[in-house]
Amino acid sequence: MAAQIFAYIKHKGGAVDDTALELISAARNIDASAEPIALVAGSGADLDQACSQTASTYKQVWKLGNSAFAYPNAEVLRKALLAVLPTDAIVLVPHDAFGMDLSPGLSIKLDATFVADVLALEVSGNDLRVVRQEYGGQVSSHSLCRMDKGAVINIRPGAFAPVEALASIGEVVDKSSYVAEVSTGREFVELIEAVAGDVDITKEDILVSIGRGIGDEEGIQIAEELAEAMGGVVSCSRPIVDAKWMDKSRQVGTSGQTVKPKVYLACGISGSFQHLGGIKGNPFVVAINKNPKAPIFQVADVGIVADLQEFLPELTERINEG
Amino acid sequence: MEILVCVTRVPDTAENEIEVNADGSDIERDSLVYSVNEWDNYAVEEAIRIKESSGGSVTVVTVGDGESEEVLRREMAMGADRGILLQDESFAGTDGRGLATILKAEIEKGKYDLILAGAQADAGAGEVGGMLAALLDFPYASLVNSIEIVDDKTLKVGREVDGGNIEMNRISLPCVLSIQTGINEPRYVGIRGIRQVASVQIPVHGAGELGLSTAAVEPRVRREDYFVPELGAGAEMLDGSNEEIIDKLVEMLKAKGGLK
Ligand SMILES: Cc1cc2nc3c(=O)[nH]c(=O)nc-3n(C[C@H](O)[C@H](O)[C@H](O)COP(=O)(O)OP(=O)(O)OC[C@H]3O[C@@H](n4cnc5c(N)ncnc54)[C@H](O)[C@@H]3O)c2cc1C
Numbered sequence: 075m076a077a078q079i080f081a082y083i084k085h086k087g088g089a090v091d092d093t094a095l096e097l098i099s100a101a102r103n104i105d106a107s108a109e110p111i112a113l114v115a116g117s118g119a120d121l122d123q124a125c126s127q128t129a130s131t132y133k134q135v136w137k138l139g140n141s142a143f144a145y146p147n148a149e150v151l152r153k154a155l156l157a158v159l160p161t162d163a164i165v166l167v168p169h170d171a172f173g174m175d176l177s178p179g180l181s182i183k184l185d186a187t188f189v190a191d192v193l194a195l196e197v198s199g200n201d202l203r204v205v206r207q208e209y210g211g212q213v214s215s216h217s218l219c220r221m222d223k224g225a226v227i228n229i230r231p232g233a234f235a236p237v238e239a240l241a242s243i244g245e246v247v248d249k250s251s252y253v254a255e256v257s258t259g260r261e262f263v264e265l266i267e268a269v270a271g272d273v274d275i276t277k278e279d280i281l282v283s284i285g286r287g288i289g290d291e292e293g294i295q296i297a298e299e300l301a302e303a304m305g306g307v308v309s310c311s312r313p314i315v316d317a318k319w320m321d322k323s324r325q326v327g328t329s330g331q332t333v334k335p336k337v338y339l340a341c342g343i344s345g346s347f348q349h350l351g352g353i354k355g356n357p358f359v360v361a362i363n364k365n366p367k368a369p370i371f372q373v374a375d376v377g378i379v380a381d382l383q384e385f386l387p388e389l390t391e392r393i394n395e396g
Numbered sequence: 397m398e399i400l401v402c403v404t405r406v407p408d409t410a411e412n413e414i415e416v417n418a419d420g421s422d423i424e425r426d427s428l429v430y431s432v433n434e435w436d437n438y439a440v441e442e443a444i445r446i447k448e449s450s451g452g453s454v455t456v457v458t459v460g461d462g463e464s465e466e467v468l469r470r471e472m473a474m475g476a477d478r479g480i481l482l483q484d485e486s487f488a489g490t491d492g493r494g495l496a497t498i499l500k501a502e503i504e505k506g507k508y509d510l511i512l513a514g515a516q517a518d519a520g521a522g523e524v525g526g527m528l529a530a531l532l533d534f535p536y537a538s539l540v541n542s543i544e545i546v547d548d549k550t551l552k553v554g555r556e557v558d559g560g561n562i563e564m565n566r567i568s569l570p571c572v573l574s575i576q577t578g579i580n581e582p583r584y585v586g587i588r589g590i591r592q593v594a595s596v597q598i599p600v601h602g603a604g605e606l607g608l609s610t611a612a613v614e615p616r617v618r619r620e621d622y623f624v625p626e627l628g629a630g631a632e633m634l635d636g637s638n639e640e641i642i643d644k645l646v647e648m649l650k651a652k653g654g655l656k
Contacts (some may be wrong), residue, residue, distance in 0.1 A: 132541025138616040147565070149535060171557040174515075175538040178526030187616040188493065190521040203620070208519045209407065212414040213423060216620040219499070223616075247626070259535030263552070268560035280654055286410050294576050314412075316578035322560055337654030344409070349570055358652040360645065361631060365413050367624075376648060377631030385638060392642050393655065 077224060078160060079110040080164045081132070082167040082176075084146075088123030091169040093229070095131060098110060100166055100229045102237075103195050104202065109133045110166065112244075113158075117144040121212055129244035133238065139250040139376045142257075146267070148175035149258040156183050159251045162224040165307045169228035170328065186224035189217065191347075202227075210346050211369035214236030271323025273307050279336045280306025283326055285349075286313040287363060287382055289344015294319055297341060303393040309333065311343045327352040342382050345370030362386075397452035397545075397569075399443040400508040401476070402499055402528070404458055405467040420621035430644045432467040435514025439575035440583040442543060443473040443512055445593060450545060455506070459487055459498050465598055468481040472596065473589035474582070484602040491615035496527035501606035504530065510551075511572045514537050525574035529648040535567050539576040 081097035083090060094112070101108040112132035114125050121139050128135045138154050159165065161184060167173040170190045182187030193214075194205040197217045201218040202225065208215055219225060275281060283303040288294065294308065308324065314326045326333050327349045334355035343349060343363045350373060353359070361374035364381050371377040380384065407414060407423070415424045443454040454476040458464045468565040482498050490498070503511065511529075514525075515538060516522035522538070529536030541562070542554035542600060548569070553565040556576050567573075599603030603610070634641045649655050 145563075149537075155581075155626055170554070171539055174522045175526070175536075175555070178523040179530035179536055182493070182496070182527050182530035188523055189617050190492075190523050206520070208622070209414040209423070210409040210518075210520070212409060213416055213622050216619045218620055219618040224576070245425045247578045259571065260537060261566045263564040263566055265557075266554070266562040266564060280656065304572060304654060306654075312577065318581065325560065328558060329556050332559070337649060337652050339654075358648075358654065359631075360649075360654075365415055366633075367415070371631045371633070372625070374631040376645070377633045378645070379633070379635075380638070380641070388638055389645065 077162045077164050077221065077243060079104060079108050079164045079166065080159065081110040082165065082173075083112050083114045083124065084172065085114065085116065085120070085124035085127075088120040088127070088143050089166070090124055090127045090278045092187065092236060093231050094128060095239065096231065096234040097166045097168070097229060098131060098234070098237045099234035100192075100195065100227075103234070104164065104197060111136055113155065115143045115146065115154060116141075117166065120236045128144075129246055130242075131239050131244070133244045135231065135244055135246045137246050139214060139248070140253055140256055146172055147258075149260040149263040150256050152180050152183065153179060153256055153258065154253045157254070158249045159184065161185070162222075164221065164224060165194050165226045167226065167228050173228045173381045176203055177228050181226040184224055184226065186226050187219050188226045188328055189219050190228045191228055191230050193230050195227070207347070207369075209343050212344070212367065216356060225386045231351070263320045265394065268322065271321045273324070273381050274328070275307060275309045275324055275333055276331050278307050278333070280304050280332060281326075282334045282341065283309040283311070283338070283343060284314060284341045285311035285343030288314070289383065291319045293316070296390070300339075300386050300390045300393075303390045306335075306337070311349050339384065340370050340374065343370055344368050345373060354384050397450060397453060397509045398507060399446060399510045399512065400455045400503060400506070401440050401443050401471070402455060402458070402513040402524065403440065403456050403467055403471055404433045404514075404517050405430050405460055406433045409518070410532050412469060414625055416622045416636045419649065420623055423622055430466075432470055433517040434517055435575060435577055437471075437582045438577050438579050439512040440474055440476060441580045442575060443510075444581060446510070446543065446545070447475070452509075455480060455508075457482065457499065457502055459495050460482075468598055469593050469596070470522055470585055471592065472593040473585045474580070476591050479596075479598045481600045482597055483600050483608065486603050486608075486610045489615060489618070490613040491525035491617040492521055493527055494615055495524050495611035496531055498606065499524070499528050500531045502601060503528075509569045511570070513572065513574045515574045515576045523573065523591055525572055529572035532572065535571045536573070537565055537567055537571070538574040540573045541576045541579045543573070543579075544555070572611045617644055
């Protein structure tokens with residue numbers, strides 16, 4: 075492997091994201107001895123702090139400082155990365171709201187191959203063989219990706235085990251002066267924080283969580299009754315919020331709330347990674363789904379193949395009987 | 397505003413059990429229910445709303461085969477003015493970059509102020525919108541869940557980021573946006589609407605009309621096979637009658653603190 079591997083480091087308020095350590099693992103699946111170069115962009119004291127934290131695991135850290143990088147606007151940062159990256163670079167980026175914004179366009183401008191949301195990878199001849207999930211996680215696939223012109227690879231957060239932090243101190247190289255032009259047709263205005271709802275699902279021990287399989291708005295009632303019998307509350311997957319059947323504050327997932335219950339009943343939820351990304355703390359997960367092959371059964375502790383309309387009321391009745 | 401929306405026809409994952417065929421070369425396509433990609437449907441609805449409030453037109457375009465016509469017609473029944481099908485043998489095995497290249501060629505034949513795509517489709521890649529923007533050299537924003545027209549040169553868009561927070565941006569036209577679900581409630585399309593557009597001509601443009609060589613759509617990412625992952629530990633599946641299942645489940649819930 076000749077091409078240099080880079081890793082895009084996310085950080086917030088100077089604290090580096092968990093994905094920084096995962097990207098080193100991903101790089102070492104491409105080349106066992108890889109020492110990827112960390113790309114850290116930002117401004118002011120936050121940037122310095124993020125760089126020194128990154129230097130405890132990466133041997134080389136490229137610092138990209140500019141007041142325009144205070145908020146990570148992908149359009150601006152793409153220009154900055156283009157100014158410093160070599161043309162055949164292999165660039166690893168976390169697959170999240172920022173990575174999805176940045177990477178496809180970056181790959182075009184680098185004339186590099188792009189592959190999104192990678193779960194596993196290995197070198198196969200001159201190509202990279204990657205594992206991805208398709209159709210909402212129902213099936214997986216192998217793809218071969220050309221690497222000769224470089225590649226931008228988005229790595230699913232959590233898919234690679236993080237490497238241990240090293241004790242050694244890496245070198246921080248300030249590349250800020252390479253970045254001349256940072257204005258773009260898109261300008262960051264402000265961040266609007268999510269509003270709290272009537273119920274704080276992040277503090278509940280018991281969640282009866284419903285997905286699209288609940289069918290219609292009336293279906294919510296049977297989930298409410300079950301939650302009440304169990305002493306918990308109802309949370310949901312994204313389509314329920316999109317349909318305006320429940321408040322956004324009830325949504326579990328990467329673009330919703332992170333919950334840490336003791337028991338999580340996933341009812342009619344297929345188990346997409348964006349949904350599962352919001353469930354932390356290793357709860358006891360019970361999945362109820364009519365499709366025996368639903369991906370949720372790969373992560374649940376207990377699985378029940380059943381129709382919710384029939385099963386939930388029966389379960390509620392039984393619990394109420396004591 | 398002249399708006400173009402990129403749409404695609406996909407198996408409906410909420411309705412179907414997707415299975416891999418015997419040699420892993422494809423998924424089992426027989427008896428699958430297809431529909432317009434969920435994210436695209438939101439994009440078309442948003443385009444129609446912009447047209448209704450400030451005029452202009454909405455064109456829907458897809459790269460696909462003859463069957464893809466049905467999603468174009470569905471979106472036209474919703475209120476899009478025109479559909480265009482981009483179809484060619486050489487397009488069949490292409491990748492996201494190839495799709496963006498094909499779409500770019502069509503876009504350059506017209507004059508559009510705003511190009512919308514769905515945030516992602518069945519392969520879960522979320523790549524076409526961003527690639528298209530970069531190929532066109534237009535500004536881009538992904539995961540957009542609100543659009544406000546500031547003036548004829550500028551939009552204010554909200555992007556949905558981690559934790560349900562919204563990142564507000566000002567973006568200049570022409571631009572490409574990828575649309576996240578939840579931005580609106582797509583309108584219902586009735587049989588009557590479908591009938592009304594049933595006989596509308598849908599132009600089909602191939603590689604020749606678009607000036608695309610086979611090399612231009614050559615994939616750099618090639619799918620080798622599909623497979624069903626080994627189910628790691630997997631769930632303990634409870635079976636029996638509902639009564640038996642519920643007995644077992646209630647015991648487990650009690651033990652795990654799932655009943656108060
Ligand atoms: C950037 C981004 C961020 C996202 N963030 C989130 C997020 O924060 N949270 C989130 O949840 N999603 C999120 N999503 C969406 C996610 O990708 C999935 O589309 C979504 O989680 C699917 O929800 P679901 O499981 O309820 O629906 P589906 O995937 O449609 O699954 C429905 C399930 O119900 C089952 N079912 C149907 N009828 C019945 C019945 N009668 N009885 C029993 N089972 C039945 C089906 O077999 C199926 O498995 C995000 C997507 C993107 C692109």
